[in-house]
Amino acid sequence: MDNQLDTAPCGYFSISDSGVILSVNQTFLNMIGREREELMGKHIESTMSVTNKVFFHTYFYPYIQLYGYVDEMYFSFRNYERQDVPVLLNGVRQNRDGQHVIDCVAVIMRKRIEHEKDILNTKTKLEELYQATQEANMELERLHEEYKIKEQALMKVNEQLEMMASTDLLTGLKNRRFFQESMAGNLSLYHREQREFSLLVLDIDHFKRINDTYGHPIGDLVLGNLAGLLQSISRESDVVARYGGEEFVIILVNCGEQQAIDTAERYRAQVASADWGEYQVTVSIGVATVSATDTEQTMFQKADDALYASKTSGRNRVTHASHLIQR
Numbered sequence: 001m002d003n004q005l006d007t008a009p010c011g012y013f014s015i016s017d018s019g020v021i022l023s024v025n026q027t028f029l030n031m032i033g034r035e036r037e038e039l040m041g042k043h044i045e046s047t048m049s050v051t052n053k054v055f056f057h058t059y060f061y062p063y064i065q066l067y068g069y070v071d072e073m074y075f076s077f078r079n080y081e082r083q084d085v086p087v088l089l090n091g092v093r094q095n096r097d098g099q100h101v102i103d104c105v106a107v108i109m110r111k112r113i114e115h116e117k118d119i120l121n122t123k124t125k126l127e128e129l130y131q132a133t134q135e136a137n138m139e140l141e142r143l144h145e146e147y148k149i150k151e152q153a154l155m156k157v158n159e160q161l162e163m164m165a166s167t168d169l170l171t172g173l174k175n176r177r178f179f180q181e182s183m184a185g186n187l188s189l190y191h192r193e194q195r196e197f198s199l200l201v202l203d204i205d206h207f208k209r210i211n212d213t214y215g216h217p218i219g220d221l222v223l224g225n226l227a228g229l230l231q232s233i234s235r236e237s238d239v240v241a242r243y244g245g246e247e248f249v250i251i252l253v254n255c256g257e258q259q260a261i262d263t264a265e266r267y268r269a270q271v272a273s274a275d276w277g278e279y280q281v282t283v284s285i286g287v288a289t290v291s292a293t294d295t296e297q298t299m300f301q302k303a304d305d306a307l308y309a310s311k312t313s314g315r316n317r318v319t320h321a322s323h324l325i326q327r
Contacts, residue, residue: 001025011087011106019043019061022101031087031108033080047077049084051127060091064102068093077106122147168242170220171227179241179249183296186251190290198260198289200250201303202230202267205282205315207246214279222281226271233270249303257289257320264318272316284310288321 001023005012011028015021021039029036032047039046045053052075064070070091076084086109093102125143132139166178174182189195204210204226211219223246230248234240239251250267252260264285271283286307288299302321310319 011108012104013039013044013106014101014103015044017065017093017100017102019045028106031079031085031106032077049076049078049082049127050131051123052076052078052084054127055123060089064091064093074109075106168227171224171242173227173231173248174239174241176241176243179239179243179251180296182239182241182251183299186253187290187294187296187299190294191292196254196256196290198252198255198257198263198287199299199303200252200260200264200267201243201286201300201307202248202250202264202283203285203307203311204246205284205311210279210281218279222276222279225276226281226283229271229274230267233267249300255289257287257322260287260289261318261320268316268318282316284315285318286310286321287318 006025006027008025008027011025011031013021013024013028021042021044024036024039026036029039034047045056048056056075060070060073060075070089073089073091074086075089076086079085087106088109089104089106091102091104093100095101122143125140166174168175183199186195186197190197204222207219207222210222223242227240227242227248230240230250234250235252237253239249239253241249243249252263255263264287268283268285271281274281284307286303286305286309288303288306290299294302305324306319306321309324310317313319
């Protein structure tokens with residue numbers, strides 16, 4: 001081994017596929033307080049505690065055999081005083097002179113990284129169970145499987161909670177919170193990349209009359225059916241959300257003024273022509289297209305003002321905010 005590699009500022013060792021040490025630099029020897037003659041031809045696991053042997057054997061070997069590398073694995077070797085030496089371990093498996101070898105670099109950690117509680121508990125149980133009988137080893141395998149199941153269950157619960165946090169429970173559409181986050185994101189894209197978009201604010205005409213005449217359960221049914229209709233005729237890239245009450249909002253991405261007006265007219269016409277049974281449902285729509293001076297508040301206010309104009313002009317119609325300025 002040349003002097004530059006031998007005295008490099010990080011530990012280096014090379015092992016065979018079976019874990020036998022083929023070469024090691026002086027920096028690594030200094031890390032763990034060993035002599036070269038002690039390690040050459042020995043198994044790399046001879047430098048590890050019981051716990052780290054298990055971790056190395058169950059994670060490092062399978063991963064590097066499957067992917068050919070391991071990046072920044074937090075690990076500990078054991079020095080001659082049987083004290084842990086924490087390192088970041090990187091490895092790569094490659095063919096050299098017709099033989100597969102695993103080259104590893106270890107960077108010593110001066111400050112211990114705090115493990116998550118579950119990982120600490122798992123490693124403690126690993127060490128305890130490794131020293132027990134075969135029955136205890138079977139229990140260890142069971143605990144591993146239980147941990148995986150619980151981890152997967154936790155991930156699923158987190159996904160469900162995230163979905164619930166962004167979904168309107170009555171209609172199944174995205175909720176006001178998700179809409180506001182999407183507005184902020186689209187405005188950021190517009191100011192950064194000039195990616196145009198438009199906003200529709202849509203309100204059911206005379207919704208109070210439906211509730212008063214047919215009852216709130218029918219009103220809820222209308223809201224749900226309208227939500228399904230809006231979603232069915234929207235593009236996948238658009239954001240359709242319930243803003244509150246009988247008011248809905250739709251973000252039309254990559255959509256300029258005329259296209260937004262045409263799209264709003266399509267929504268209005270399909271709602272008006274749908275079969276609602278005994279009651280008639282129409283919507284009024286206000287439209288705004290983003291401009292250089294817009295914020296979330298000003299853009300929503302423009303669309304809301306346009307909605308008000310649609311309401312006061314007879315309902316069941318579409319108004320773009322730019323037309324209000326021209327009046």
